[in-house]
Amino acid sequence: MNPDPERVVIVGQGYVGLTLAVRAVEVGFDVVGIETDERRMAHLAAGESYIEDIGDEQLARCLASGRYTPTAEPRDCTGFDIAVVTVPTPLREGVPDLSFIEDSVRTLGWFLRRGATVILESTTYPGTTAELVRLILEEESGLSAGTDFHLGYSPERIDPGNPSWGIVNTPKVVSGIDADSLAAVQGFYDRLCESTVAVSSTQVAELTKLLENTFRHVNIALVNELAIFARALDVDVWEAIEAASTKPFGFMPFRPGPGVGGHCLPIDPSYLSWKVRQTIGQSFRFIELANDVNEHMPDYVVRRLMLALNERGRPVRGSRVLVLGLAYKRNTADARESPAIAVAERLVELGADVRAADPHVRDVVIDARVRRVEATAQEAAAADAVVLVTDHDRFDLDAIVASAPYVLDTCNRARGENVEKL
Numbered sequence: 001m002n003p004d005p006e007r008v009v010i011v012g013q014g015y016v017g018l019t020l021a022v023r024a025v026e027v028g029f030d031v032v033g034i035e036t037d038e039r040r041m042a043h044l045a046a047g048e049s050y051i052e053d054i055g056d057e058q059l060a061r062c063l064a065s066g067r068y069t070p071t072a073e074p075r076d077c078t079g080f081d082i083a084v085v086t087v088p089t090p091l092r093e094g095v096p097d098l099s100f101i102e103d104s105v106r107t108l109g110w111f112l113r114r115g116a117t118v119i120l121e122s123t124t125y126p127g128t129t130a131e132l133v134r135l136i137l138e139e140e141s142g143l144s145a146g147t148d149f150h151l152g153y154s155p156e157r158i159d160p161g162n163p164s165w166g167i168v169n170t171p172k173v174v175s176g177i178d179a180d181s182l183a184a185v186q187g188f189y190d191r192l193c194e195s196t197v198a199v200s201s202t203q204v205a206e207l208t209k210l211l212e213n214t215f216r217h218v219n220i221a222l223v224n225e226l227a228i229f230a231r232a233l234d235v236d237v238w239e240a241i242e243a244a245s246t247k248p249f250g251f252m253p254f255r256p257g258p259g260v261g262g263h264c265l266p267i268d269p270s271y272l273s274w275k276v277r278q279t280i281g282q283s284f285r286f287i288e289l290a291n292d293v294n295e296h297m298p299d300y301v302v303r304r305l306m307l308a309l310n311e312r313g314r315p316v317r318g319s320r321v322l323v324l325g326l327a328y329k330r331n332t333a334d335a336r337e338s339p340a341i342a343v344a345e346r347l348v349e350l351g352a353d354v355r356a357a358d359p360h361v362r363d364v365v366i367d368a369r370v371r372r373v374e375a376t377a378q379e380a381a382a383a384d385a386v387v388l389v390t391d392h393d394r395f396d397l398d399a400i401v402a403s404a405p406y407v408l409d410t411c412n413r414a415r416g417e418n419v420e421k422l
């Protein structure tokens, strides 16, 4: 087996893949970043990053080093020592869609050589690496996993926009289908990250990622439901959460919100519940309950707005509502599965005149009747209600609250007599 791998192929140059590619270039690897999305490829070629955590200068340095080649051409995979797959793993009608993994792995199989290592990073259910990925690679290459090439899984933990924890200082869980594969996978990430955590199988590593995301999903659902009932009991849930957080052991705070978004929470736990149902025919009740609670939060936000407008003698139909934030996460441009879109579109369906402001989000697929505006005091003053869905630092909340007749704050950030918290 090759003792000093240098040529790395990373399939998928999204949040995960581009971050990994940049880091691998910075530590000295030769990196080929395969990307099928033409718009993303054009940005990469022009040295324009579409990911907040990677600056244009950082990307430009990688390109200038001559060791980073973004490309759409599968042939550029030729001669790789290490390949990492970081493609999307969505749900299609509630069922895991592994077609992106299958396509990428098939391509890698054509170029797989003896001694090379293939690592899956995409989030998926236990068994994907050791069964599906292995089978495709062996079929396409005619080689044998374990004997001829290494195969492993390493879940990604990046948290876009997090100023404290990034790819370098977040411990990286690593695994292989056998001891040699684990050594190859761990050796690679030891060059990229400060610490790696080896686990005994690829299935454990796959489950680790799903456990982390299911844990968040379920706990967010718990506080979301608590927020609804606490309001009905006329108790401030936010204050209770802050008070509970002073307990130095046995408690971890989660905060309510307008629903969950992004590529992870609305999707990953369902990979686990699907696998459980598929394999043993049982329902993973915690996940299904959490899905149910979290999916209903946008409806709850809309209901609260309806009640508030009603209090002011206004029907939703014809009322002007300013939605602040379209991204699912503060200070990011990521609007995938964003609950803000659900809130805005439900209001439109009810006949409201909906305007939405988000200084980070450029492109978003949303009902054309939602008008994009700037988050100005004038917009707030002209609205019948303002709903803060994503608390970007760039919003001047003081100016907005001072001008708006009514603000529904789903993030517990705004203060004022005219503000109601979720």
Ligand SMILES: NC(=O)c1ccc[n+]([C@@H]2O[C@H](COP(=O)([O-])OP(=O)(O)OC[C@H]3O[C@@H](n4cnc5c(N)ncnc54)[C@H](O)[C@@H]3O)[C@@H](O)[C@H]2O)c1
Residues within 6 Å of the ligand: 011, 012, 013, 014, 015, 016, 017, 034, 035, 036, 037, 040, 086, 087, 088, 089, 100, 103, 104, 121, 122, 123, 124, 156, 157, 158, 159, 160, 263, 264
């Ligand atoms: N974004 C996160 O914070 C995060 C965190 C942890 C894990 N993950 C997981 O990592 C995986 C990737 O997530 P992401 O956020 O980077 O997704 P993303 O959509 O930003 O990036 C994936 C990229 O892969 C490209 N692609 C798809 N098929 C391809 C192919 N055959 N060849 C080359 N490129 C291809 C897409 O065009 C896209 O640009 C998912 O499984 C996700 O669940 C994401």
